[in-house]
Amino acid sequence: MAKYTAADFKSDQEVKWCPGCGDYSILAAVQRALPQVAEALNYSKERFTFVSGIGCSSRFPYYLHAYGFHGIHGRASAIATGVKVANPKLSVWQITGDGDALAIGGNHFIHAVRRNIDVNIILFDNQIYGLTKGQYSPTSRLGKITKTSPFGTVEHPFVPGELVIGARGTFFARSLDVEVKLTAECLLASAKHDGTSVTVILQNCVIFNDGTHKDYAGKEVRDERTIVLHHGEPMIYGKNRDKGLIIDHENLCLKSVRIGENGITEKDILVHNAENPNPGVHMMLVNMKFPELPVALGVIRSVKDSTYDDNVRDQVAAVRKESSLRNVDDLLRSGATWTVE
Amino acid sequence: MGKQMIETDDAVIRFSGDSGDGMQLTGTLFADTAALLGKGVSTFPDYPAEIRAPQGTIAGVSGFQVHVGSSVVKTPGDYCDVLIAMNPAALKANAKWAKPNATIIVDADSFEQKDIEKAGFKSSDVFAELKLDDKLIVYAPITSMTKECLKDSGLDNKSMLRSKNMFALGICFYLFNEPLDHALSYFETKFKKKPELIAANGQVLQGGYNYAANIQAIPDTYIVRRSDHAFEKGLYRNIHGNQATAWGLIAAAEKAGLELFCGSYPITPATGILEELAARKDLGVKTLQAEDEIAGICTAIGASFAGSLAVTTTSGPGLSLKSEALGLAVMTELPLVVVDVQRGGPSTGLPTKTEQSDLYQALWGRNGECPMPVISAKSPADCFDKAFRAAKIALEHMTPVMLLTDGFIANGSEPWRIPSMADYPEIVPPIVPEGTQGYMPYERDEKRLARRWAVPGTVGLEHRVGGLEKDFLKGSPSTDTLNHQRMVDIRAAKVARVADFVPEQEIVGASEGKILVTGWGGTYGHLYTAVRELQSEGLSVSLAHFTYINPLPRNTEEILKHFDKVIVCELNMGQFAGYLRMNFPQINFTQYNKVQGLPFTVIELKEAIRKLI
Numbered sequence: 001m002a003k004y005t006a007a008d009f010k011s012d013q014e015v016k017w018c019p020g021c022g023d024y025s026i027l028a029a030v031q032r033a034l035p036q037v038a039e040a041l042n043y044s045k046e047r048f049t050f051v052s053g054i055g056c057s058s059r060f061p062y063y064l065h066a067y068g069f070h071g072i073h074g075r076a077s078a079i080a081t082g083v084k085v086a087n088p089k090l091s092v093w094q095i096t097g098d099g100d101a102l103a104i105g106g107n108h109f110i111h112a113v114r115r116n117i118d119v120n121i122i123l124f125d126n127q128i129y130g131l132t133k134g135q136y137s138p139t140s141r142l143g144k145i146t147k148t149s150p151f152g153t154v155e156h157p158f159v160p161g162e163l164v165i166g167a168r169g170t171f172f173a174r175s176l177d178v179e180v181k182l183t184a185e186c187l188l189a190s191a192k193h194d195g196t197s198v199t200v201i202l203q204n205c206v207i208f209n210d211g212t213h214k215d216y217a218g219k220e221v222r223d224e225r226t227i228v229l230h231h232g233e234p235m236i237y238g239k240n241r242d243k244g245l246i247i248d249h250e251n252l253c254l255k256s257v258r259i260g261e262n263g264i265t266e267k268d269i270l271v272h273n274a275e276n277p278n279p280g281v282h283m284m285l286v287n288m289k290f291p292e293l294p295v296a297l298g299v300i301r302s303v304k305d306s307t308y309d310d311n312v313r314d315q316v317a318a319v320r321k322e323s324s325l326r327n328v329d330d331l332l333r334s335g336a337t338w339t340v341e
Numbered sequence: 342m343g344k345q346m347i348e349t350d351d352a353v354i355r356f357s358g359d360s361g362d363g364m365q366l367t368g369t370l371f372a373d374t375a376a377l378l379g380k381g382v383s384t385f386p387d388y389p390a391e392i393r394a395p396q397g398t399i400a401g402v403s404g405f406q407v408h409v410g411s412s413v414v415k416t417p418g419d420y421c422d423v424l425i426a427m428n429p430a431a432l433k434a435n436a437k438w439a440k441p442n443a444t445i446i447v448d449a450d451s452f453e454q455k456d457i458e459k460a461g462f463k464s465s466d467v468f469a470e471l472k473l474d475d476k477l478i479v480y481a482p483i484t485s486m487t488k489e490c491l492k493d494s495g496l497d498n499k500s501m502l503r504s505k506n507m508f509a510l511g512i513c514f515y516l517f518n519e520p521l522d523h524a525l526s527y528f529e530t531k532f533k534k535k536p537e538l539i540a541a542n543g544q545v546l547q548g549g550y551n552y553a554a555n556i557q558a559i560p561d562t563y564i565v566r567r568s569d570h571a572f573e574k575g576l577y578r579n580i581h582g583n584q585a586t587a588w589g590l591i592a593a594a595e596k597a598g599l600e601l602f603c604g605s606y607p608i609t610p611a612t613g614i615l616e617e618l619a620a621r622k623d624l625g626v627k628t629l630q631a632e633d634e635i636a637g638i639c640t641a642i643g644a645s646f647a648g649s650l651a652v653t654t655t656s657g658p659g660l661s662l663k664s665e666a667l668g669l670a671v672m673t674e675l676p677l678v679v680v681d682v683q684r685g686g687p688s689t690g691l692p693t694k695t696e697q698s699d700l701y702q703a704l705w706g707r708n709g710e711c712p713m714p715v716i717s718a719k720s721p722a723d724c725f726d727k728a729f730r731a732a733k734i735a736l737e738h739m740t741p742v743m744l745l746t747d748g749f750i751a752n753g754s755e756p757w758r759i760p761s762m763a764d765y766p767e768i769v770p771p772i773v774p775e776g777t778q779g780y781m782p783y784e785r786d787e788k789r790l791a792r793r794w795a796v797p798g799t800v801g802l803e804h805r806v807g808g809l810e811k812d813f814l815k816g817s818p819s820t821d822t823l824n825h826q827r828m829v830d831i832r833a834a835k836v837a838r839v840a841d842f843v844p845e846q847e848i849v850g851a852s853e854g855k856i857l858v859t860g861w862g863g864t865y866g867h868l869y870t871a872v873r874e875l876q877s878e879g880l881s882v883s884l885a886h887f888t889y890i891n892p893l894p895r896n897t898e899e900i901l902k903h904f905d906k907v908i909v910c911e912l913n914m915g916q917f918a919g920y921l922r923m924n925f926p927q928i929n930f931t932q933y934n935k936v937q938g939l940p941f942t943v944i945e946l947k948e949a950i951r952k953l954i
Contacts, residue, residue, distance in 0.1 A: 068804070082629070082647065085644065108639070327595060336579070
């Protein structure tokens with residue numbers, strides 16, 4: 001098996017995102033992750049297929065040396081689903097944004113997740129419509145002032161992780177555009193996961209929504225205001241690793257505590273179990289919001305379940321085994337017939 | 342009993358009752374029985390959109406018309422010789438389809454005052470109110486006789502009543518001297534797990550048969566004998582349009598050596614295709630019941646990109662939803678078959694009724710300059726051939742293809758001489774082999790102007806396609822203005838070039854004369870019958886019935902110009918006529934149109950054509 005480097009996945013197309021756009025680091029993270037995926041899963045390069053919808057993020061396939069399909073607005077999940085069912089050997093990736101996946105493509109998105117088809121979805125969440133120059137999206141905060149909400153939005157945003165779990169998703173991860181290494185880690189885990197995986201990348205739109213994530217993603221505050229979760233490890237965060245999460249039994253919610261204060265020791269801190277099919281804690285984790293709680297990053301949920309593409313394959317094989325029909329001539333002659341002589 | 346058996350060349354029987362009365366099954370069993378004996382058969386299910394509208398009302402009436410002939414019959418018949426009406430509402434809704442001397446068999450038990458009122462009659466003498474004095478009315482106590490047949494069966498009342506349709510079928514079998522075997526063997530398969538129902542339905546069927554033999558009200562019986570040389574030699578089966586469409590697609594996939602993928606959303610009257618394909622996993626068919634119409638076509642486009650023969654099936658409203666994605670398929674130049682089983686529109690319209698009003702939508706319902714081949718099927722069995730041809734064009738010319746059928750031929754059935762797949766042509770899609778150097782995604786072959794298909798997973802052919810305008814060769818996005826013009830031109834030329842690969846238009850009758858009747862798609866049976874009958878009266882009338890619509894066959898103009906008058910008959914307000922005018926402005930076209938959710942009748946067509954003389 002050939003070994004690849006990031007350079008093998010660079011296309012000859014000039015990258016045309018705005019200077020300073022968060023998408024550049026995501027592209028770098030994907031180009032970094034793909035050789036690792038190929039190595040881990042023993043994939044050769046021609047199996048990688050990237051499908052996108054419409055929006056800034058959806059230009060992504062042009063910038064990657066792989067099979068690529070730049071679809072129409074909102075429909076990437078459906079197109080990717082068709083690609084995977086038709087050709088299950090492919091490693092299918094969907095690139096989408098908060099508008100593409102959650103507004104116009106919301107229906108396809110939740111159904112792809114529900115079916116648990118083995119597609120790796122990377123959702124760039126910049127909480128704004130960039131390509132149409134600055135209108136609010138389904139993840140824009142209530143009250144957000146944009147060109148189409150000059151007095152602030154009056155609608156509540158989606159929390160993508162909550163939507164994914166609500167649609168019975170089996171994999172959800174979250175990263176920051178600037179955290180190239182963490183993003184690559186999440187993407188490798190998503191590729192290894194059988195079934196639909198959704199990795200949300202909190203991305204900065206430097207032109208129309210600059211700094212939307214900076215309160216928790218800013219370099220100076222990131223360690224204190226985000227928590228990177230790892231399966232099997234305690235939920236500890238902070239530069240000095242002095243903060244952790246516990247269950248507040250009285251209010252049945254997560255609570256941030258300081259280790260060493262009020263008799264709290266590391267043993268009291270919750271241990272992350274991404275593989276727990278029960279979505280209770282995962283739901284609380286995806287909903288953690290700054291400033292009350294740190295924003296959760298890393299692989300939050302990764303549970304095993306049968307996948308749509310495997311079920312299709314198994315059913316076709318099972319039905320074939322039982323049927324006496326072998327070809328169209330057999331089919332046409334099946335059932336009631338008569339002969340004219 | 343002294344009853345006479347009268348021989349007849351053909352007969353039309355119309356079964357009608359409540360949606361829950363099982364009239365579709367009753368009619369199907371009658372049709373299949375005749376078909377299996379090698380007679381000509383054509384069927385027309387005429388049912389409401391509601392699954393179970395309020396019992397006994399006009400809205401809930403479901404009908405099924407069967408035309409049986411000693412030789413080939415091409416239509417389900419305009420008017421019926423025998424009408425079965427299971428209740429007053431069925432009688433009221435269908436009496437207008439009875440011939441002057443028709444026999445009408447009613448379930449006498451369902452003609453209580455309350456039933457008559459529910460059906461909206463003004464008086465209690467329903468027959469006088471409907472002016473049926475010229476008809477032979479047979480009052481058969483179908484409900485009570487059915488119960489009588491089953492009094493020892495141990496079945497509850499509801500289950501007993503469920504088989505009263507078989508009593509009616511038994512009467513019809515007697516009336517037309519048809520055997521009970523096929524229906525009896527159907528019960529055995531259908532009720533394998535409920536043996537008590539095999540016995541019950543058989544008993545009731547026989548009961549109806551015996552009842553008809555005994556009563557004086559039925560003076561004579563009829564027989565349609567199979568004529569010996571009416572059908573070409575071979576193996577036959579009965580087939581519905583939707584089933585034929587599904588099978589034609591499977592056949593094309595087999596010929597092309599590809600997997601068949603169907604992404605669809607259920608919609609009347611197209612759902613039968615998805616259902617049939619979903620049942621054919623034994624032939625490797627993959628179906629995906631999508632979350633909506635858009636996902637139906639988009640999963641199909643994805644599957645096409647990934648190397649399958651991809652199809653999506655729908656009806657008018659669904660096609661509207663697919664418009665944007667059709668443009669994507671045109672732009673990415675991927676093979677795709679879109680089947681539109683037309684129904685009455687606009688909007689939700691008349692979901693269970695037939696119409697041909699999606700032609701303009703099929704030809705032009707997309708943004709941008711966005712041509713695609715459009716072909717249509719002319720009869721239930723022809724759906725097989727046209728689905729195959731649509732797939733062949735899609736795969737070899739690298740284009741989405743629209744196949745138009747309609748509710749009438751989709752649900753209707755006819756006998757079909759089963760072809761051998763060896764007689765069907767090969768399908769050779771331009772798949773790029775592994776190891777090809779210098780692949781340019783939008784480079785074209787000279788004959789068809791089709792680009793080549795590089796399937797993901799093939800070493801060294803990584804490329805990107807999408808909805809942005811393409812560079813003429815590389816396929817990468819291009820905003821170059823002259824490149825855009827070139828691409829628009831070549832996409833149009835590619836579709837026009839399909840004309841070199843479709844058969845020339847045929848004519849029924851002389852190739853010149855006074856009147857040329859034209860039409861397209863599912864009206865073939867009626868137009869053919871009308872024209873043939875007029876020809877036998879000595880009139881100078883020919884028929885050019887089109888199935889290839891875009892592009893039109895190359896000899897179209899040559900045909901049209903050899904007639905004094907050309908009349909375009911279609912079940913819309915003149916869409917094909919408009920299309921012909923656009924293509925042949927020098928020719929004068931007359932129209933005959935109908936939009937009543939119903940097929941033409943041969944009688945009205947003949948009258949319209951005669952008026953031109």
